[in-house]
Amino acid sequence: MKYIKKLILSAAACTLLASSCTFDVLDDNPYYMGDSADQIFSDPKKISAAAVGMYDALQNAEYLGGRTQIYVDSRGLDVNPPTYFGPIANFNPTANNSTIENAWQGAYRTIYECNLFLQGIDGALASSIITQEEYNGYAAEAKFIRSIVYFYTLNLWGQMYVAKTENLGVPLILIPYDGGSAFTDAPKNTRSTINQCYDQIISDLTYAEENLKPNWGDDDYSNRARATKSAAQAMLSRVYLYTGDYDKVIANADKLIPSADGGAGKYALDLTVVDVFASPTSSSEIIFFVAMNSADNPNTNNALGQHYGASGRADITVSEVYQNLLSAKDTRKTKGLLSKDGAVYCNKYQKKSFDWAPIIRYAEVMLNKAEALVKKNKQVDATAVKLLSSVHSRSDADKTYTTADFATSEQLLEEILLERRRELAFEGHASFDLFRNKKGISAGRGGAIVPAIDYPSDYFALPIPSSDVEKAGGLLVQNNGY
Template sequence: MKKIKYYTLLLSLFALGFTACDDNLDVEPEQSLSPEVATSTPANIQTILVGMYAEARDNDSYGGHIALASELLANDGELSWNGTYTQPAEFDEKAILADNSYVRDIWMNAYEIINQANIVLANLDVFDDEDARAQAEGEAKFLRGLAYFDLVRLFSKPYEMGANGGQLGVPIVLEPVLDASAITYPARNTIEEGYSLVINDLTDAYNLLPEDNGFYASKYSAQGLLARVYLQRGDYELARDAADDVIKNSGFELTSDFSAAFNNDENSDEDILAFQVTSQDASGNSFNEFWGGYDFGGRSGDPDLSILDPHFSIYDDPEDDRAEFFYETDRGVATMKWQSQFANIPFIRLAEMYLIRAEANERLDTEIGATPLEDINTLRLRANATPFEAVDLDEILMERRRELAFEGFALFDAKRLARDVGDISYDANNLVLPIPLREMDANDELEQNPGY
């Protein structure tokens, strides 16, 4: 039997509304578009791009599940999983099955985004307006680079510069699929090839996108994500310079107080990129579903993820607003970051850029843009914490934990910093997600990750 179930690229055909019609009919249903029509005009290409943002914002991806996997896989006694779902429990136990549906859907959704990006990039000739064409290309490359970045981070061993770039990453697919008969069955590319694609895509996006693009990705969204990518790789000079560019030139500002960065119906002053959620989104977002108390829209775990006493040891000042950004529920302590079911989801905040610049400057013994002390105190003063008189790398990394807690950075920071999770080594097999079972069953070219 033909393996048409393989590769989630096929699902994006349905997402675009491509359906076959009866051979006896010449009339195409109004709600259906053939591939030729769907890619025939700039307006239709723009519709595909809007759909890509919706895919990225989906709960399976940046609506919460990627962050959930990161925080639970890195959990070492600071969180309690109170929920009834078995898939997140497997993350918390570091005992993930290859048929875990959350893992499957993270993979599927990423490749849906990638295929739609490839469709856009293959049909840029429909644009007569060069600015519109550049913007479409930039947004497609931004979202494709984003999807591949997190696929590599989740499904591969942690990147170690000059050491393991030849190890298995994820399949790289650059050709669009508009017909199920054209689906291919690629093997996995290397980690280095994955990162090279990500950096190339995001660099192109930075050069193509406008400085202001509403709530869609702008050139500074691309530069902010590049700063994150370079930091993950250990390219500290490039990470520093990218973060410095965003801080100096983007026009974004830290919110006046820490709480104003979260639970907003519109983007805050420091949202370099936020995924949009409205009251018309029936499920809201899964950040709120899992992290919010029942009275604030969360599940009956109240909350499914509660914060335990060991976490509070990271706060050095009781007056720090971040140390008080919690509330009591019937079953535990919840973070206030995800109280609103229909708030936008901050994805790249300006605060992260200060942290990246401070860490990179400290590692390089430079003071590009500001001293590490100045950057860290900028965040501490915003949070009403006592400013430091001096900082070292350990203190900068602790400030990063205080500022970015529960936003999905935990696993990725543990891996890049070679920080073990309890008695589990940072590069252990069970801190890498399995290639989903459905993909392994359908594609003989895929090699499973060790331990699964």
């Protein structure tokens, strides 16, 4: 199997504030096998290698290498609140929680890598080291990666789900800070509004969609682990669903979903959900995942398979509520769940430390369109029912849906949202889907003595790390309640 090489674009990536940097900020030279930035971005071959290196930054063990997906799902209804992530899962973390601080820094390290690469190729284009076409492709990859990180960061720390006029998002940092400006300019970053953050995410994804390659030839690995035009279109279908622009959800989803006359059809549902994860490079459903291998992965403390897998750390178990969503014949239960020692575990991640971390796959795009159609048309939409039925019957052949099953559009919408829970469980959607649909958290999840958290709540947003708030001298506003 072909694996993307690890490339360290910088000695270590600078986090949001100068004093959080993990390297000497006075020495701002990035390295590639001993080369400085000038050497990297003056050589077309090294620029190409540096582009691949950004995906290693995306693999960050504290963030989108799997931990982010766990944080999103541990705050939902489908796993029992894990002790290991207790304060996050139980909505009672403090602003000095080290796990949250590591995640925050992990996000901005990846963003820094993208910004540093963009700055480097700006100079390479100006010096005619790369062509405009090459520049466009490289910039599209960097912006695609940056948009993904900002999407999750905004939904974790932004004041998304409380009623305020100008709700705060997260700091939008679009340049890399060098040694000097890290002390003077980085602490001045304030939080952008939610709308400003989404505008930037959409801008990055739109640029990516326009400039990314449709595919990487017959390279099955890169077509799933490296940004493509389809990956940007798929992410746009999600982002527009979150922002309520349903026409654009449908338009982007339709670029990937076969039409009645046979158009599109690049992706298809695998035989079972477990098959998606069992062999990622042969999956017909993966649009973009964060790739791992046995030598380069988030390790035993951070990997999805370690936390979810019955034979790993096994510290995240599946809730009875989720189990009851699935029929006895549903392969998401018979193959996707595993019982051991009186507990039930997710069986999607079987490689322990090197399962690929999910970002987006075809089943989600289908459900994105179905949800958008119902919310837009406010009726029992036949196409939405067909999409719902296709996703569900893949796993539960005894159950198909027709329009006659739904008396109202509200009933259809609720079933689509339940299908998202069944289908996308343990992949980093649970709490986001609840909150954006104005649903709160019920009491006593998994038997835990946890009070209900009704929508809306300040505590849906994680606290900004207190260390960064303090160093910003009042410029970086803390979320309410912390």
